[in-house]
Amino acid sequence: MENIHQINQLLNETQTISESYKRVADSTGENFNIFSILQMESDEVGTHSRFLAELLNRKGRHGQKDKFVKLFLNRFAPDHIFRTEKSETYVEFHVGKVAKEAGGRIDILLRDTDGNVVMIENKIYAGEQYNQLLRYRNAFPSGKLLYLTLFGDDSAQKNAHGLYFPLSYETDIIEWLEDCRKESVAVPILRETISQYINLLKKLTHQNLNKKMNQDIISRILRDNASLDSFRTLFDLHKDLKKEIIASIVSRIKQMFEERGFENIQTMDFSKDKGRLISFETPALKERGLRFQMNFEGSNYSGLLLGFVNPTASHPKDAELIKMVKAEFPKAQQSDWWNVFLRYEEYRDWYFAGLSKIYFDEDDAFYSDLANKVDRIMAVFNERVNGTIAVAELAADTFENPGI
CATH class of the missing domain: 3.30.1460 (Yope Regulator; Chain: A,)
Structure with a gap:
């Protein structure tokens, strides 16, 4: 009975913390998200590929030139030779009719005037196509191939192993976007749009939006051994x-x-x-x-x-x-x-x-x-x-x- 009492107390105090932050979020409009309102959350090409490509485009309407693509490549392809100031960005780049080991459409392609290439295969929910990563690697054998999924999953295709570098929306893209947001402090509309997209990604990867609330709840759980035991009991039940x-x-x-x-x-x-x-x-x-x-x-x-x-x-x-x-x-x-x-x-x-x-x-x-x-x-x-x-x-x- 003592354990049940501890669990009830932990739940009640966690609920109090959560409701407090929810009231703040409601008053500040934090939950307003244009991507969710327009039901664009899971559209790989129309939402995610196009939004990422726009930020990676040095000629993009964000007006920041190659600032964002530099941040991206410094994080995810630091050893890959690429001239960001001479780059072009493409969405759904066609590399020929699909055959066994060739052809298809690359979700996002970056290419500089020297022919250096970075490819991004973007997967939110859709499954892999036959030999997809192998076909893209064959299109640009010396290019950098990034495989982007919600949680950084590896490709299920054995012949793709060693051909790509995995990225996740959960951590990699969110951290890069946070860098982009820091660089956009003086551009309010751009900064807030990036913030809304970050919030969308946190929703898709089931993360709380408020880091301070998370820390308050963690601090409450770690107050004593009984609270941690109560949390473990609840966690073991979640499935x-x-x-x-x-x-x-x-x-x-x-x-x-x-x-x-x-x-x-x-x-x-x-x-x-x-x-x-x-x-x-x-x-x-x-x-x-x-x-x-x-x-x-x-x-x-x-x-x-x-x-x-x-x-x-x-x-x-x-x-x-x-x-x-x-x-x-x-x-x-x-x-x-x-x-x-x-x-x-x-x-x-x-x-x-x-x-x-x-x-x-x-x-x-x-x-x-x-x-x-x-x-x-x-x-x-x-x-x-x-x-x-x-x-x-x-x-x-x-x-x-x-x-x-």
């Missing part, structure tokens, strides 16, 4: 706690799908923290080799997608269905595995902040929004099926009655 919350949410989603008559509903394997959340079939989907699926693209239940998957390669992609879904959802995309999918921007990452937003919402906004999306995308699919059937019936009638 089981997250699974408990997600299992409850999945149960609600499953009930929603059952009420709509969907079949063969499959839920996630809770020994994993990525991949399928839940999926279902209908007879029409099954006939076309498709399943509706909600899927975490990244680890730690992050990067939620939903749409129609091709579990096998036996059925070709339905180009007309893709076109129709994109008409209803303009941001819809496709890939090798997905016939068509949407990024669930509003509830993309199921870290504790996102789970709390779902679990404790008395208005059930998540479930209402999900039901709306599922109903709309299934209505598009059914329209496609009915249109195909109508065309087939018309063709059959014409064949039997050529005079029609």
Whole structure:
């Protein structure tokens, strides 16, 4: 009982600290973030590559010439020969048609007038393409290749090892951006824009925005041995706690799908923290080799997608269905595995902040929004099926009655 009392006391005091800083953040507008408001958080090219490239561009509208690119290369490529004052910056740089070991589009490319090159492959949630890093290295064998991910992950492709240098948004890019912000003190709009982007990256890598609050909480935990033991007890529970919350949410989603008559509903394997959340079939989907699926693209239940998957390669992609879904959802995309999918921007990452937003919402906004999306995308699919059937019936009638 003593341990429970210590845990309750620690939770109460931590909550008091957190609420105090939250009031300050609300009054100062710290939580206002234009990238989040415009739902641009996970757009690798449109947001992240373009923002980074703009800062790295000596001709960029920031007006700081090559100041930021110098800071970048001094940190991440100090031994690489590169003339920043004679550099050009490109986004989605084309290096030829994709072949086995050549071609593709490099996310960010820096090149000086002497032909020295720095390449940045930028991954937020998207998976790697076949031989991607090898193809880029072959395009510029003497160039510096940086592999940028949220947490500094290594490439999963064995033939890429030794070809690149890993970088993380979590520490590397944030620290470089903090250097850029220091150099922008006299340019308020630029300084605050960089600050908002730093806050976005901290959100994506689930870091608290306020370092002083973090330190206050750490100091409270380290006040005595009992407090540290209480924190350890809570920390040891965090994975089981997250699974408990997600299992409850999945149960609600499953009930929603059952009420709509969907079949063969499959839920996630809770020994994993990525991949399928839940999926279902209908007879029409099954006939076309498709399943509706909600899927975490990244680890730690992050990067939620939903749409129609091709579990096998036996059925070709339905180009007309893709076109129709994109008409209803303009941001819809496709890939090798997905016939068509949407990024669930509003509830993309199921870290504790996102789970709390779902679990404790008395208005059930998540479930209402999900039901709306599922109903709309299934209505598009059914329209496609009915249109195909109508065309087939018309063709059959014409064949039997050529005079029609």
